[in-house]
Amino acid sequence: MHFTSSNFETFDKSYRANFFNSLNGFKSICLCGTISENGIENVAIFSSIFHLGSNPPLFGMTFRPNQENHQTLNNILATKYYTLNHINESFYKNAHQTSAKYDHFTSEFDACGLTPAYKNNLKAPFVAESNVQIGLEFVQKIDLEINGTTLVIGSIKEVWVDDKNIHQDGFIDLEALGSLTSTGSDAYFKTQKIARLSYAKVGKEIEIIG
Amino acid sequence: MHFTSSNFETFDKSYRANFFNSLNGFKSICLCGTISENGIENVAIFSSIFHLGSNPPLFGMTFRPNQENHQTLNNILATKYYTLNHINESFYKNAHQTSAKYDHFTSEFDACGLTPAYKNNLKAPFVAESNVQIGLEFVQKIDLEINGTTLVIGSIKEVWVDDKNIHQDGFIDLEALGSLTSTGSDAYFKTQKIARLSYAKVGKEIEIIG
Numbered sequence: 001m002h003f004t005s006s007n008f009e010t011f012d013k014s015y016r017a018n019f020f021n022s023l024n025g026f027k028s029i030c031l032c033g034t035i036s037e038n039g040i041e042n043v044a045i046f047s048s049i050f051h052l053g054s055n056p057p058l059f060g061m062t063f064r065p066n067q068e069n070h071q072t073l074n075n076i077l078a079t080k081y082y083t084l085n086h087i088n089e090s091f092y093k094n095a096h097q098t099s100a101k102y103d104h105f106t107s108e109f110d111a112c113g114l115t116p117a118y119k120n121n122l123k124a125p126f127v128a129e130s131n132v133q134i135g136l137e138f139v140q141k142i143d144l145e146i147n148g149t150t151l152v153i154g155s156i157k158e159v160w161v162d163d164k165n166i167h168q169d170g171f172i173d174l175e176a177l178g179s180l181t182s183t184g185s186d187a188y189f190k191t192q193k194i195a196r197l198s199y200a201k202v203g204k205e206i207e208i209i210g
Numbered sequence: 211m212h213f214t215s216s217n218f219e220t221f222d223k224s225y226r227a228n229f230f231n232s233l234n235g236f237k238s239i240c241l242c243g244t245i246s247e248n249g250i251e252n253v254a255i256f257s258s259i260f261h262l263g264s265n266p267p268l269f270g271m272t273f274r275p276n277q278e279n280h281q282t283l284n285n286i287l288a289t290k291y292y293t294l295n296h297i298n299e300s301f302y303k304n305a306h307q308t309s310a311k312y313d314h315f316t317s318e319f320d321a322c323g324l325t326p327a328y329k330n331n332l333k334a335p336f337v338a339e340s341n342v343q344i345g346l347e348f349v350q351k352i353d354l355e356i357n358g359t360t361l362v363i364g365s366i367k368e369v370w371v372d373d374k375n376i377h378q379d380g381f382i383d384l385e386a387l388g389s390l391t392s393t394g395s396d397a398y399f400k401t402q403k404i405a406r407l408s409y410a411k412v413g414k415e416i417e418i419i420g
Contacts, residue, residue, distance in 0.1 A: 001373035002330070008267060008366075011380065018380030020264040023344060023369065025238025025296060025384065026391035026401060027260075050237075050260050052272060053357040054230040057218060060272075062262060086235060089404060093416045100410040111412075120212070134233060140356055146349060146363060147263040153356060156218075159233065163211035170221065170228030171394050174235065180404070181236035181391050184381050186419070187406045191236060191391065191399040194299060199396070200310040202321075206303045209396070 022184040029182040030134075031095055032061075033083040033116065033125040034075035041107040041116050041125050042071045045098050047182050049084060057156040059084065059136065065148025071104060076152060080138045081123040085130035086179040092188050094129075099185075122158060131177040133160040167210070171196070232394040239392040240344075241305055242271075243293040243326065243335040244285035251317040251326050251335050252281045255308050257392050259294060267366040269294065269346065275358025281314060286362060290348045291333040295340035296389040302398050304339075309395075332368060341387040343370040377420070381406070 011019060027047040034042045052058040061084075063073050076082045087095045097112040109116045109125070116125035122135040136154035143150055165173045174191075181189050196210035221229060237257040244252045262268040271294075273283050286292045297305045307322040319326045319335070326335035332345040346364035353360055375383045384401075391399050406420035 001371060001376075003369040003371075004330070005367055013265075015380035016267075017264045019376070019382060020267045020366070021261055022380075022382035022384060023267075023342070023366070024259055024261045024269055024294075025240060025342075025389055026236055027238060028235025030235060048260055049234055050258055050272065051231055051234045052354070052359055053275075054227045055223075056357065057226075057230045057233075058357060059234055062260065062270075065263075084234075092404065093407065096407045097410050097416055100412045100414075102412055120214070132233070132235075142352070142354075144262070144352075144363070147266065147268060149262055151361075153354070156230070156233070157215055159213040161211060161213075166211075166229070170225035170232075171397070172229060172232035174232060174393050175399065179235055181401065183384050184406075186409070187381070188404045189385065189401040190404060191401055194302065194390070194398045194400060196394075196397045197303065197306045200307050202310045202312055204310075206307055 018184055026181045026183055026189065029087050029180060030084040031087060031098065031114070031127045031130065032072050033085060033127055034072050035079060035124055036071070036075050037078045040105065041109050042075055043098050043108045043112070043114055043125070043127060044072045045095050052153060058139065058153055059156065060151055060153050063150040063152065073150065073152070076138050077141065079123050082136050082138070082154065083122070083124045083126045084134045084136065085127035086132035086174070086177065088129070088131060088178040089180060089190065091129045092180055096186070119160065120158060126160070131161065132174070132179060134158070228394055236391045236393055236399065239297050239390060240294040241297060241308065241337045241340065242282050243295060243337055244282050245289060245334055246281070246285050247288045250315065251319050252285055253308050253318045253322070253324055253335070253337060254282045255305050262363060268349065268363055269366065270361055270363050273360040273362065283360065283362070286348050287351065289333050292346050292348070292364065293332070293334045293336045294344045294346065295337035296342035296384070296387065298339070298341060298388040299390060299400065301339045302390055306396070329370065330368060336370070341371065342384070342389060344368070
């Protein structure tokens, strides 16, 4: 089946969102923990997180346009700190519930049955239920004029993960840790490893290394 | 186990790359098909693709710094078109092999056992083996000063996918289509759906919808 731009124009808003949100493949999903200057905690689910570099370690994430009241973005800009926390099957419904539109005075931690955890003086709450907890410092905001999306770049300051799930070469076994992946805006998946493959070289056969 | 910035500084280059490339979670992986102005085809694996908007439909992808000779990026800038093609278990080793450093005169399609396919006058080759084929037009390049990474934004022009795997609401069933996900730079995974969940609303219980 072949779709072109002229087909896209006939998609209604919801069909269009589901279609293009699925199309880019399986995604990382994380809960982003923040706190406002007034001390109101927020936790929200994001699937737009990407690796931007390892030295320094940087992640990017995007925010939808026209979200003047976006509590996560406002809190990051105000306090300069945020956390990203992987999602497990044991609390994926709680995580999904954070996407409901709670008012500014409600902590989604309380409303959605998740537990804030403060560690090592980082000024943002981690999600206690998560097996992979990442503390970041805000670095840069880039407004993308093409569609009003905001790109936020953060520097990784802290990582909390059980080291029995980290291989000798630094690879983190996210399947063993139970991290989920998602497609679209509402589908959640476990994974099943096929293989880790050897570094690819010209003229050399690929080998399974793990 | 707790890692902080001072630990990160003790990581060697390879450990650091594996660690931070795993840390952001499961990723979309696609083969990017391009052609040079001289007609030399290129196909390369990318795990840095993200959804940037549905109206217009836009994807972003990032390129590492200091890659003056990056054939994919040069071809996109020269011809303005590229394709992204999901990866299945039947050719994931071929896909991984495209990351080897072939010279500029070699087509990775030939070298890695993949088949270029031209469709509907789009000026870039699709990967014939792929079940989800996306044709894009270059829109914008943004150089990120913080680490020299390049962000490329493309507009989706064409999508080729079997419509029996598209639900009535526009959701594309990537698991049924066999699309894989990855972590780090070398680990490949199949998925197992847990559930699609209902749209989250304040005070309403989440339901499984698929």
